Structures are given as C-alpha cells and as structure tokens.
Amino acid sequence: MSRVTPISTRASGHHGASLPPRTGGGSGGGDDGRGRDRGDSLPDSLPNYGERLRRARMGLAVAMTPILMLFISSLRFT
C-alpha cells in the first residue's frame, strides 16, 4: 500500500533516504580547519566558496585603500 509522504516530513530525513548524505559533517562535527563565512549561510558541500569570497573581499579592501587615500588627500587642494 503506497503512502504519500508530505514534503515537510520528507525534508526531515527521518523516513528514508530522501536526502543525500551531508558532506563535511554537521554544525559541530567534521572540523577540517577550513574557515567558513558564517554570514553567508552556505552548505558544507561548497567548502571553498566562503574562503574564495573572503579572499575576494580582502583583495577589494586592499585595492580600494590607495584609491580612497588618493581621493581623500585631494581635500588639501580645496
């Protein structure tokens, strides 16, 4: 006899292999030393993404510093 399972029940994963196994462990386990950007709320299946985004933001901050200094130093010419 077939049984219709509501999506909310299927999403919990308690009634069978509806969900693929999580990679990288849960929130407290599977610590592999990789920094995770908490502000992005990304799943563990994308381990390099948070680090790539963080490096890109750091690069932008480094690149913008001389530009901002150049514009702000123009205050002396007014």
Place this chain on the structure above:
Amino acid sequence: MLLFANTAVLIVSSITIDLARREITREAALAPLQSIPGVSLGDERHFPWLAVTTVLGLLFLAGQLFVWSRLSSGGFHLTGGTSSSFIYILTAMHGLHLAAGILALMSANVAAVLHRPVETRRIVVDITSWYWHCMTGLWIYILLLFSFAAQ
C-alpha cells in the same frame, strides 16, 4: 541641478546593485537544494537588477559628459586654471573608476547569460556591489567637497 540629478542616478544604481547582490546570494544559498530528488524551486523569474544598474551607470557617465560640456561652454575649461583643472581631473578619475565598475557589471551579466556557476557569479556581483557602493560614497564626498569649496 544636473549634478544632483546625476547623484540621484548613482544612489539609485547603488540600491539596485545591492538588490542584485541579495538576489544572487539567495540563489547561491538555494542552488544546492536543486540536487535533492523531489525538491523543485520552481521557475522563478528574476528581475534584471544587474542590467538596470549597468544602464544607470552608463546614464551617470553620460550625465557627467553633459555636465562637462555645459561647464566648458560656460567658460569653465580644463586648462582654465588650477581649480578648474582639479575639478575636471577629480571627476574624470571618478568616472574612470566607475567605468571599470561598469565593465565588471557587464562581465557579471555575461556570466549570467552563459550560465556560469552561481558561486562564481555571486563572487563577481558581491565584489562589484561593494566597489560600486564605494564609488557612490566617493561621489557624494566629491560633491560635498565642491559644495563647501564653492562657499
């Protein structure tokens, strides 16, 4: 008046690019769910915030060129003196940096059209949006600078 209109265009473009950033962030967060059997995100229509931002950026640059032509026709030339040269050079530098931001936006648009990975697109849009906000802040600073200098 033209300068304030240009400023309003830039502020609106800053809002639209932030909306694009939030949309791509949400898309990146939901993308892994598509691999789950039985889960569908539906055929969501996305508003082209990136394209709107690009258009507004180009509109700003066109407005700047128009302001320069009006200044030049009013006797305020690039070689008219130290102060006039300073204004032209400062606004030109800002315009060049904004043009670089527009190129980054266009690359983000092309990446979306070519269906690049959403993570890669998100990085491009995120960095470009923060860069754009910096450019907007710089423009407001330049405008205030000129306003105080004129008094």
